[in-house]
Amino acid sequence: MTGTTPPTAPRKIQPDPGLDDALARLDESKIQKVVQRVLANETGARLKAYVETCVRCGLCSDGCHYYLSHDGDPQYSPVGKVKQTIWELLKHKGRVSPEALRRMALVAYTECNLCRRCAMYCPMGIDTAYMIQVTRRICHLLGVTPRYIQDTAHSHAATMNQMWVKEDEWIDSLLWQEDEAREEIPHLRIPLDKDGADIMYSVIAPEPKFQTQLIYLAAVILNESGLNWTMPSAPGWDNSDMAMFTGDFEIMGRLKRKHFELAQRLKVKRIVMGECGHAFRSVYDVGNRWLGWRSEPVPVVHAIEFYWELLTTGRLKVARKYEKKVTFHDPCNIVRGRGLHERPAKWSGPFVRISWRCIPTGNITIAAAREAESSTPARRTKPSGWKA
Amino acid sequence: MHAVYGFVVGPLAWIAGAVFVLGLVFRLWVFYDLARRKDPMVLEYMSPKYALRSILHWSIPFHPVNSRRHPVMTAVTFLFHLSLVFTPLFLGAHMMLMDYYHGLSWPTLPDPLADLLTVVVIGACVFFGVRRVVRPEVRYVTTAKDWAILVLVALPFVTGFLAYHQIGPYQAMVVLHILSGEGWLMAIPFTRLSHMMLAPFIRGYIGSEFGAVRHARDW
Ligand code: SF4
Numbered sequence: 001m002t003g004t005t006p007p008t009a010p011r012k013i014q015p016d017p018g019l020d021d022a023l024a025r026l027d028e029s030k031i032q033k034v035v036q037r038v039l040a041n042e043t044g045a046r047l048k049a050y051v052e053t054c055v056r057c058g059l060c061s062d063g064c065h066y067y068l069s070h071d072g073d074p075q076y077s078p079v080g081k082v083k084q085t086i087w088e089l090l091k092h093k094g095r096v097s098p099e100a101l102r103r104m105a106l107v108a109y110t111e112c113n114l115c116r117r118c119a120m121y122c123p124m125g126i127d128t129a130y131m132i133q134v135t136r137r138i139c140h141l142l143g144v145t146p147r148y149i150q151d152t153a154h155s156h157a158a159t160m161n162q163m164w165v166k167e168d169e170w171i172d173s174l175l176w177q178e179d180e181a182r183e184e185i186p187h188l189r190i191p192l193d194k195d196g197a198d199i200m201y202s203v204i205a206p207e208p209k210f211q212t213q214l215i216y217l218a219a220v221i222l223n224e225s226g227l228n229w230t231m232p233s234a235p236g237w238d239n240s241d242m243a244m245f246t247g248d249f250e251i252m253g254r255l256k257r258k259h260f261e262l263a264q265r266l267k268v269k270r271i272v273m274g275e276c277g278h279a280f281r282s283v284y285d286v287g288n289r290w291l292g293w294r295s296e297p298v299p300v301v302h303a304i305e306f307y308w309e310l311l312t313t314g315r316l317k318v319a320r321k322y323e324k325k326v327t328f329h330d331p332c333n334i335v336r337g338r339g340l341h342e343r344p345a346k347w348s349g350p351f352v353r354i355s356w357r358c359i360p361t362g363n364i365t366i367a368a369a370r371e372a373e374s375s376t377p378a379r380r381t382k383p384s385g386w387k388a
Numbered sequence: 389m390h391a392v393y394g395f396v397v398g399p400l401a402w403i404a405g406a407v408f409v410l411g412l413v414f415r416l417w418v419f420y421d422l423a424r425r426k427d428p429m430v431l432e433y434m435s436p437k438y439a440l441r442s443i444l445h446w447s448i449p450f451h452p453v454n455s456r457r458h459p460v461m462t463a464v465t466f467l468f469h470l471s472l473v474f475t476p477l478f479l480g481a482h483m484m485l486m487d488y489y490h491g492l493s494w495p496t497l498p499d500p501l502a503d504l505l506t507v508v509v510i511g512a513c514v515f516f517g518v519r520r521v522v523r524p525e526v527r528y529v530t531t532a533k534d535w536a537i538l539v540l541v542a543l544p545f546v547t548g549f550l551a552y553h554q555i556g557p558y559q560a561m562v563v564l565h566i567l568s569g570e571g572w573l574m575a576i577p578f579t580r581l582s583h584m585m586l587a588p589f590i591r592g593y594i595g596s597e598f599g600a601v602r603h604a605r606d607w
């Protein structure tokens with residue numbers, strides 16, 4: 001038993017207009033109304049069972065990279081975060097002050113990235129991420145969301161993509177990348193809106209916005225593999241989903257409907273997507289359910305699974321293996337979300353180790369924690385020994 | 389004292405048994421009904437195959453990753469739960485009571501073994517208590533309720549042990565033993581102890597999600 005008492009670290013809270021302005025407009029009774037509405041209409045057996053049976057054993061702690069990277073500060077343990085959010089809301093029947101809600105929003109948006117790792121550590125199988133997501137849902141309905149991530153959700157609402165990419169800019173980017181790639185491979189095409197293609201290739205908006213060459217690279221792979229593929233020109237091409245993370249399920253639903261309907265309109269057999277993990281979670285697991293589809297209405301294949309298929313079927317041959325050592329970070333949404341952890345190991349170079357150093361890129365580093373709080377989400381976890 | 393004894397082994401025992409059984413049935417129904425009305429996802433995605441897979445893997449000590457990370461806790465927890473269930477069910481004195489009142493009998497544990505298992509339960513409760521104090525992540529989430537439940541679970545075993553070894557006022561101890569045992573039974577459906585009934589469903593649901601949807605393990 002290691003009995004050291006870690007300090008419960010004092011927080012340096014930075015101002016975030018997304019939280020501050022919304023909180024200034026709230027009072028206890030407004031908060032209570034929304035909390036009770038969510039609890040009554042949107043939660044049921046899961047929340048009740050999780051809250052009533054958690055035996056407060058703390059065994060979930062070691063699963064959480066926030067807990068591990070904050071030297072075992074109990075405030076960061078999964079159950080510690082549930083205590084500061086949902087338990088608190090339930091205890092006061094939702095009647096909490098705006099200041100208390102600020103703390104909950106910070107915990108929910110910046111100290112847990114919903115990776116579901118703790119569910120594998122709890123002997124009971126309690127899904128802490130679900131409870132933190134309920135907290136986010138409440139915060140969203142109260143308008144209390146960190147500004148930066150909210151901006152991406154606004155972008156989704158207005159443009160159906162995450163980065164305010166306009167329709168003509170999107171088409172331009174595709175044509176531009178096709179042009180560039182043809183310098184290298186003259187017969188390469190990025191087929192737009194091809195009816196009845198086998199594959200619709202979908203990306204996240206940061207690709208055309210910041211990393212346009214990724215589209216070029218994907219086009220080379222798809223082309224060289226001799227596949228019948230297409231990319232859509234209309235909105236719905238972006239598979240990402242920051243609304244899922246803010247708790248704005250209505251926008252999430254609109255996004256996913258648009259995405260799948262686009263694929264159905266093009267009559268493609270399946271959607272192959274780029275590497276984005278959270279986008280995969282949204283199309284494969286969360287967004288489809290919100291819309292009432294048990295699983296994706298058009299099969300979705302994640303990049304790793306797709307490359308795996310190309311390599312194992314011999315459609316694509318590797319000329320040279322990458323010789324340097326590789327560290328595989330823990331991409332929660334495709335490892336715990338689809339069991340794809342072994343594939344990269346098999347076809348990357350000398351595969352060294354899986355690092356449990358999570359890089360909560362999608363919903364925290366990029367989005368929520370820009371302004372919201374001082375906690376360093378990507379702190380390195382330390383190896384820890386046996387505990388009682 | 390005889391009247392009190394008569395009451396606790398008579399009507400109160402019936403009441404406790406009824407509250408325990410009906411309470412569990414009622415609570416199961418409450419959760420089922422709630423899932424059906426407001427969380428249909430749970431029923432929709434529950435997969436018997438993956439639920440059982442998950443439950444099975446977690447039933448093997450030192451098999452799940454986290455149970456290996458906490459070897460002492462794992463050992464204590466398994467011994468505790470096994471002793472907790474088997475000692476009262478297979479105690480000779482309990483069987484004899486059932487035999488006397490209802491003519492039922494079954495094989496029982498030898499008394500010294502039952503005595504040892506009782507000590508295991510008490511020792512485990514002490515361990516859990518110490519853990520609640522010294523482990524910061526446990527202390528942080530511990531409330532008065534958790535202490536009350538720990539005491540409630542330990543009490544029938546402590547009093548049973550004292551009565552068996554005739555330490556303290558025997559008759560009062562026996563009455564206290566029966567009372568606390570009945571209190572314990574009645575508390576199971578309505579407190580955190582209901583994990584006795586709900587844990588397999590919670591485990592089964594997450595196992596189904598991990599197995600059937602996400603193609604990943606959860607142990
Ligand atoms: S879901 Fe992930 S980040 Fe959140 S508490 Fe669990 S382990 Fe930590």
Ligand code: SF4
Pocket residue numbers: 053054055056057058059060061078079121122123124125126
């Ligand atoms: S491991 Fe499970 S039961 Fe234990 S404190 Fe964490 S969530 Fe609760």
